[in-house]
Amino acid sequence: MARRVTLSHGGGGVLTRELVEEVFLPAFGNDVLRALDDAALLDRPAGRIAFTTDSFVVKPLFFRGGDIGRLAVSGTVNDLAACGASPLGLSLGLVIEEGLEIDTLRRVADSLAATAREAAAPIVAGDTKVVERGAADGLYINTAGVGALPTGPAPGAGRIRPGDRVLISGALGDHGIAVLSEREGLRFETEILSDVAPLGGLVEASLEAGEVHALRDPTRGGAAAALNELAEAAGIGVEIDEEAVPVHPAVRAASDMLGLDPLSIANEGKMILFVAEADAGGILDALRAHPRGEEAAIVGEAVEGHPGVVAVRTRIGSRKVLEMPHGEGLPRIC
């Protein structure tokens, strides 16, 4: 019979320790974590530090192209990357529903570990809680991350200038459609895989190629939310050319069918960049030379007019305001 997580695994005693030693330490094993102290001690960073947190409640736990573990590491690493920070360490907070199979937990731990290695982001601190059946849905994960910032100005909305070019590192909408189709049992002619991936290397390549003013990963709320947040924070207008926005044909077809706008669908392996006009070509080349940026494109620019508003030249030639999504998007997509 499959071994399952029990309430006692969350009691902080022998069984909690067994779970840590059987599932987590073999997966994440590193000296800092193995010390099992109340907190992880990290070397003094060279500059300022960046600190971020994300909880993941995606349903189902495993989907085409990824799973909650890969999502949890990528999401937090990408938030650090969006500030120009490289990860020093991640923390992992698990809320487990009683009855989850230990093998399922192990699969998630292996995925967390593999993605952490890929991202060079060691998991250095953790906590496990167990709630009774019906008080969670399998497994929720929180990952917080600490990163080191290089000296010099960090990328941020405040550095966006009129004339900046807007780049997207690849096609939009894959993650949201992949999770939705898994959950609802939808099938499309072409299989749609989540793009979930850590983007530290991609961001580093862009920073080395030229002057990057601001970065944001378009997750919940998609590019529409990310662009509106940056436009508002920068007090600047943004013009997007819809025709230039890369969207895979299968995602386009699925979005049309479901009445969704690819610009408002969540991504978990894409970055939006505002870059100096003169460097846009070089940064685009650098993105495209990276395995996670082959479909990168210049999709618009920052303008002086309509501060805080994102305007789109649509595929049929009209102009519309790209609104901040209201909130009725897809639940539990990340």
Add this chain to the structure above:
Amino acid sequence: MARRVTLSHGGGGVLTRELVEEVFLPAFGNDVLRALDDAALLDRPAGRIAFTTDSFVVKPLFFRGGDIGRLAVSGTVNDLAACGASPLGLSLGLVIEEGLEIDTLRRVADSLAATAREAAAPIVAGDTKVVERGAADGLYINTAGVGALPTGPAPGAGRIRPGDRVLISGALGDHGIAVLSEREGLRFETEILSDVAPLGGLVEASLEAGEVHALRDPTRGGAAAALNELAEAAGIGVEIDEEAVPVHPAVRAASDMLGLDPLSIANEGKMILFVAEADAGGILDALRAHPRGEEAAIVGEAVEGHPGVVAVRTRIGSRKVLEMPHGEGLPRIC
């Protein structure tokens, strides 16, 4: 009618922003958080950094002497304090069940904010997810924390030496009994209040008073788990004099009635200290002079014999091994 959290509040769009602006920013308002960037940027710390995480699934959300908000800040701040670190910033990850009253969320936010101020631990990063009814139990909170370590050796199990005195900063078991009695509707002659509190100031006072080798806050699994973890990590024996362990009479009576050992019940405002023998008296005085340490006591010592084992001289004069709790303790107590 009471306003409630909806799934749309977790969509990452306008409604998520409204919740942040209406509930969280007014409560936690500080410039770092208000930037609403993907990550908080913190000044370069003077030394090494400590990093920790904890999730809180306590039931009920409000209990005698505290609530999930006070618990979430105290738990993480105390993990930092146990490493000798002072907090630079906390992150806050919320998983909310659809239908939670906005007023309840606001009460928790106010408590988080008040405790963060008390602990001088600003909440600098956050994330909010909403899951459908039945997929969580009201509200779960993750708090991760980053702290700065002073130069010089940090307290840790590796510094424990035979002869070290074991101190407890106050009476044991209040938190676990308070939450349990709230949940089960138990009434005792004397009201038992949770001890939940941030202990940074108390720990600082102890560090200034003498040579503190190791600290641990006895939360889940109580003092029994904390002492066993330290004994094992240090490879040293521990002798505890049960008669010397402070326990409030009402907690003693409730424990006897419920068949629980106060040494295995969770605390959220207590610290266990291993200190140099010569400094034990001075450190005890310093603890007792602090409002959160008035009932501090010397309860035992580290010994060369029986490495990894915690022995107790019981109140009736016999000796027994204080086992690591197995895990069948109280669920959802923190």
